[in-house]
Amino acid sequence: MNPLLRLDDLRVTYGRVVAVKSVTLEVNEGQAVCLVGPNGAGKSSTLLAVMGAVRSRGDVLLRGTSTRGLRPEALAHLGVAMVPEGRHLFQTMSVQDNLSLGTLARRQGKRARIDERWVTELFPIIGQFASRRAGLLSGGQQQQVAIARALLSDPDLILLDEPSLGLSPVAVDAVFEVLERIRGVGVAILLVEQRAQRAIRFCERSYVLSDGEIRLEVTGGAVEDPQAVVEAYFGR
Amino acid sequence: MSWVSDLVNAISLGVVYGLVAVSVGLVFGVLRQVNLAQGEVIALGAYSLWMTRGLPVAASIAICCVVCVAMSLAIQVAIFRPLRGASALTTLIVTFGLSYALEAVWLIAFGPNGEPVSMLSSLNSVVLGGSIALRWITLVEIGASGLFFTGLVLILYRSKIGMMMRATAEDFQTARLVGVRIDRVVTWAFVFGGLSAALVAVLVTVQSPLVTPSFGFNLIVIGLVGVVLGGIDRLGRATAGGFVVGFVNSLLGAVVPEQQLVFLPMLTFLFVIVILVLRPAGLFTPRGSIVERV
Numbered sequence: 001m002n003p004l005l006r007l008d009d010l011r012v013t014y015g016r017v018v019a020v021k022s023v024t025l026e027v028n029e030g031q032a033v034c035l036v037g038p039n040g041a042g043k044s045s046t047l048l049a050v051m052g053a054v055r056s057r058g059d060v061l062l063r064g065t066s067t068r069g070l071r072p073e074a075l076a077h078l079g080v081a082m083v084p085e086g087r088h089l090f091q092t093m094s095v096q097d098n099l100s101l102g103t104l105a106r107r108q109g110k111r112a113r114i115d116e117r118w119v120t121e122l123f124p125i126i127g128q129f130a131s132r133r134a135g136l137l138s139g140g141q142q143q144q145v146a147i148a149r150a151l152l153s154d155p156d157l158i159l160l161d162e163p164s165l166g167l168s169p170v171a172v173d174a175v176f177e178v179l180e181r182i183r184g185v186g187v188a189i190l191l192v193e194q195r196a197q198r199a200i201r202f203c204e205r206s207y208v209l210s211d212g213e214i215r216l217e218v219t220g221g222a223v224e225d226p227q228a229v230v231e232a233y234f235g236r
Numbered sequence: 237m238s239w240v241s242d243l244v245n246a247i248s249l250g251v252v253y254g255l256v257a258v259s260v261g262l263v264f265g266v267l268r269q270v271n272l273a274q275g276e277v278i279a280l281g282a283y284s285l286w287m288t289r290g291l292p293v294a295a296s297i298a299i300c301c302v303v304c305v306a307m308s309l310a311i312q313v314a315i316f317r318p319l320r321g322a323s324a325l326t327t328l329i330v331t332f333g334l335s336y337a338l339e340a341v342w343l344i345a346f347g348p349n350g351e352p353v354s355m356l357s358s359l360n361s362v363v364l365g366g367s368i369a370l371r372w373i374t375l376v377e378i379g380a381s382g383l384f385f386t387g388l389v390l391i392l393y394r395s396k397i398g399m400m401m402r403a404t405a406e407d408f409q410t411a412r413l414v415g416v417r418i419d420r421v422v423t424w425a426f427v428f429g430g431l432s433a434a435l436v437a438v439l440v441t442v443q444s445p446l447v448t449p450s451f452g453f454n455l456i457v458i459g460l461v462g463v464v465l466g467g468i469d470r471l472g473r474a475t476a477g478g479f480v481v482g483f484v485n486s487l488l489g490a491v492v493p494e495q496q497l498v499f500l501p502m503l504t505f506l507f508v509i510v511i512l513v514l515r516p517a518g519l520f521t522p523r524g525s526i527v528e529r530v
């Protein structure tokens with residue numbers, strides 16, 4: 001059986017700068033996988049390449065089919081959602097409008113796993129602040145709306161780029177609780193995080209990325225050799 | 237009471253330039269690229285009114301709308317689609333060149349002296365006699381533009397395509413990530429831009445019936461100045477900027493003695509220069525909303 005997502009020798013360059021040298025990884029249905037590594041390791045570029053938002057070499061296979069040449073909007077309509085780093089809400093638009101935009105990529109005829117009710121229950125603030133301009137929310141609230149917006153497309157796979165960045169410890173806990181609920185309904189997660197230990201503990205499989213290359217693969221959420229992770233993280 | 241007619245005339249010219257600003261601002265909003273050839277869309281619309289002068293007025297206006305939308309879409313397919321991702325300056329130069337080329341085409345096809353459009357000439361009759369000299373076309377311009385602006389606002393804020401256009405204008409990349417079909421949004425921006433160009437063509441030809449090869453370029457230059465004056469990054473501000481330039485231009489025209497009217501463009505641009513020196517990001521852009529570069 002094909003994995004939900006497979007990256008095959010993925011490479012991303014920006015002009016002469018090589019952001020991702022070689023990444024090969026798999027995400028299975030309903031599985032949480034993370035990419036951890038320092039700043040500039042190529043984590044965000046990998047996610048953007050999966051979404052078709054940056055040019056890449058190698059291959060991205062979704063359910064065994066290459067997504068080469070597909071634009072981000074096409075990927076969204078194939079069941080891949082992304083929460084970009086920095087939330088990227090439409091700041092001048094209301095929370096409700098942001099969420100409505102999230103429903104654009106819902107697929108007709110598919111049995112819905114996630115609906116508006118489920119999302120509102122998961123994030124009570126979106127009902128409370130529906131008519132408020134998104135730019136007026138706090139960072140933690142914006143993160144919740146950003147995740148809610150991605151979930152409303154009822155995706156099979158959600159890509160999250162640093163969802164805990166800039167949040168308080170309590171808000172970080174809340175984010176991981178939400179990720180647990182998302183995984184619980186069968187949505188696969190590809191998570192990019194700098195909080196390596198927390199992410200590795202959460203995910204079934206983790207990849208440590210450094211200088212655009214995968215240095216270590218950890219399965220089962222247990223770090224048997226912490227020193228190996230530290231060395232891979234810093235590219236030694 | 238001549239100040240009343242001067243004021244109403246200034247409002248009517250203001251809303252016309254507001255429409256020109258909308259036709260440029262809609263495309264700029266979603267693509268962050270300026271279409272200087274939009275003036276030629278207006279010009280072709282005006283020429284289409286002359287070419288269909290034998291038909292009933294409604295048919296002539298309908299054909300003008302179709303022609304403007306078709307040309308607007310043709311420019312999108314031929315210029316803007318291949319240049320998507322190119323710098324704004326590249327598109328500016330290409331559409332500037334296209335504008336010049338099309339002006340030459342109008343010159344060859346229709347001659348240098350201009351063609352008179354006699355459609356709806358009864359609208360040039362005076363509404364009220366006496367000291368308040370108002371023409372029907374002045375009121376029609378205000379009413380028709382008001383209806384267009386209202387319709388556009390309703391579409392932008394009450395429809396799905398409007399919501400997608402606002403999202404794209406705010407953050408192009410994120411709009412794509414959430415599944416906004418960008419090509420569809422861009423197409424609609426050009427359609428609405430074409431329709432506003434058609435409305436400008438109809439209103440301006442009724443008021444000033446002679447259509448010359450430079451008809452559209454003259455309009456777009458002033459309209460674009462208005463867009464920059466108001467604040468190019470927001471459609472509402474750009475439209476308001478177009479209105480202000482038209483309004484000031486008309487008021488100055490009423491104040492300046494007739495034999496000095498040759499200086500009218502200079503005075504209008506002087507006003508624009510002073511405003512932009514004082515408020516570089518635009519008259520309606522809040523202070524502190526741009527990053528200063530030194």
